Amino acid sequence: MAAKEPLVITAKDEMRKWSRKMRSQGKSIGLVPTMGYLHQGHLSLIQEAHKHSHLIVVSIYVNPGQFSPSEDLSTYPSDLHGDMLKLKSVPGGVDVVFCPKNLYDYNNDSDEKQKNKNGNENLGAGGGDGNGVVSCVEEKGSVHETWVRVERLEKGLCGKSRPVFFRGVATIVTKLFHIVEPDVAVFGKKDYQQWRIIQRMVRDLDFAIEIVGSEITRDSDGLALSSRNAHLSPEERQKALSISRSLSKAKAAAKEGQVKCRELKDSAILTITQAGGRIDYAEIVDQENLKSVEEIKGPVVFCIAAWFGKVRLIDNMEIDI
Amino acid sequence: MAAKEPLVITAKDEMRKWSRKMRSQGKSIGLVPTMGYLHQGHLSLIQEAHKHSHLIVVSIYVNPGQFSPSEDLSTYPSDLHGDMLKLKSVPGGVDVVFCPKNLYDYNNDSDEKQKNKNGNENLGAGGGDGNGVVSCVEEKGSVHETWVRVERLEKGLCGKSRPVFFRGVATIVTKLFHIVEPDVAVFGKKDYQQWRIIQRMVRDLDFAIEIVGSEITRDSDGLALSSRNAHLSPEERQKALSISRSLSKAKAAAKEGQVKCRELKDSAILTITQAGGRIDYAEIVDQENLKSVEEIKGPVVFCIAAWFGKVRLIDNMEIDI
Structure with a gap:
């Protein structure tokens, strides 16, 4: 071609x-x-x-x-x-x-080229949203x-x-x-x-x-593709598989009737922690409004973020029962 | 026509x-x-x-x-x-x-029609921006x-x-x-x-x-046109003329060399207050970044907001010296 x-x-x-x-x-x-x-x-x-x-x-x-x-x-x-x-x-x-x-x-913008004669600093957005939220x-x-x-x-x-x-x-x-x-x-x-x-x-x-x-693209071993995977050592990469493994396990369990989210989350957290990961969050949420769900009654998505070494990975799986 | x-x-x-x-x-x-x-x-x-x-x-x-x-x-x-x-x-x-x-x-949107089976309330934006900022x-x-x-x-x-x-x-x-x-x-x-x-x-x-x-459109007496003017009583309307009058006075004073904003503002505040208005703000700011200016060295705008009875009016005048 x-x-x-x-x-x-x-x-x-x-x-x-x-x-x-x-x-x-x-x-x-x-x-x-x-x-x-x-x-x-x-x-x-x-x-x-x-x-x-x-x-x-x-x-x-x-x-x-x-x-x-x-x-x-x-x-x-x-x-x-x-x-x-x-x-x-x-x-x-x-x-x-x-x-x-x-x-x-925006330096090519005409109004930025203008010298500010009143002596005010025209640069800087001045402290974000008032909650101390500031980006690069x-x-x-x-x-x-x-x-x-x-x-x-x-x-x-x-x-x-x-x-x-x-x-x-x-x-x-x-x-x-x-x-x-x-x-x-x-x-x-x-x-x-x-x-x-x-x-x-x-x-x-x-x-x-x-x-x-x-849909999510995964490697043959299940790891969700991410540019950040490049930073994983071979050992960390192996450990990181615990995320997708725990998600698949949770999905299978839910399909077999385990609809209590506390149990599903605890099991996933245990799997990832035992593999050497550090959990940022593991949440089962409504697919639409992303609010936390206690018992699965409709379409949810299980979302996980975890650190392996210095790399933070995210993954998720939709569960439609 | x-x-x-x-x-x-x-x-x-x-x-x-x-x-x-x-x-x-x-x-x-x-x-x-x-x-x-x-x-x-x-x-x-x-x-x-x-x-x-x-x-x-x-x-x-x-x-x-x-x-x-x-x-x-x-x-x-x-x-x-x-x-x-x-x-x-x-x-x-x-x-x-x-x-x-x-x-x-957005009730005609398909994803809002969907019943939320997980029992989560899908309505309500949930408290604004975290600063208690909430609109109608x-x-x-x-x-x-x-x-x-x-x-x-x-x-x-x-x-x-x-x-x-x-x-x-x-x-x-x-x-x-x-x-x-x-x-x-x-x-x-x-x-x-x-x-x-x-x-x-x-x-x-x-x-x-x-x-x-x-540019601002003014009535023949100087009052800046506003839909809110409809709520002014004839007396309030008369008093409200103090805003445009004080702005014109400030502009003339600046043209004649009075570039100290404190003096210009105090004079305007006095005029409006004596007429029976209640000042919300009277600020002389840079035309671009709207930051307060102490001494006029470049293009500024004098902005005033004041209450007359239950009506809040705003007006402004650009001063280019």
């Missing part, structure tokens, strides 16, 4: 211009937002996107807005050359790779100060230990939606809470964009 | 469909968002919009998201019939009047939970006494932008902070929309 060479775009205006031109020709556009260091999981999102739109845009941007200064922004893995090779060979191809440099840099964007003194918050869904699960995370995700996705103007966007269910938050945001803010959730 | 009959649209989908059809025909669209009870100030925004786009959409929607439960949502004046008459006769006309019923009602949207138990915040600019001036106001404004404007998909939107400088917040939001979230600020 002949490889398809994607168009590489770095400028916002050029990206939007391409999209509008394509739309005027009757083409629909699917967006797959990524932070790069692509693996088979990302490629499966692209294949999913092909089912929903004529053309595919993959964005590659490690978003400082979703990292707190104490998190792993500086060590987040990156390999643009390798990513491009993978995108060239993905079945059906990719039309555009959008890899902007800094989406929070504020830390770097960016003038960016607008944030999209999905206030209820952002609070639980990963939101507890990562208070700036979903604020940053919702905001960067909003920006990408406005730049790329897609008809469809595909998100992996691996980041289950993120997927639900984006769905909710799209509804609440009346975006004219269809959000598609794509 | 023959009156032009605007198309009245109430459904989101129909609104967006109209905009897309017009855009495909090469027409640009200007949006003038209003809360109705239109006066000459609104009509001047429409005339401004005519300079920037082929077609004009005026939205009429009293947004519960920008009122706190203790504010005047229930008594906010409304007169759709009168509004339609005015819109028919405005020079150049209006193409669409978009007057949706409830932009926070949450109070009414809406499932809406996504808010856009311009975190620095929203805090001063009107933001101090109206903590949910700009969160609600930024959010409803985002929704209207996604529904109407305009090329240009016109905001009155009467609501100076609002105008700057929307400009900042558009930059930070990469909206492809030009924001135009339109």
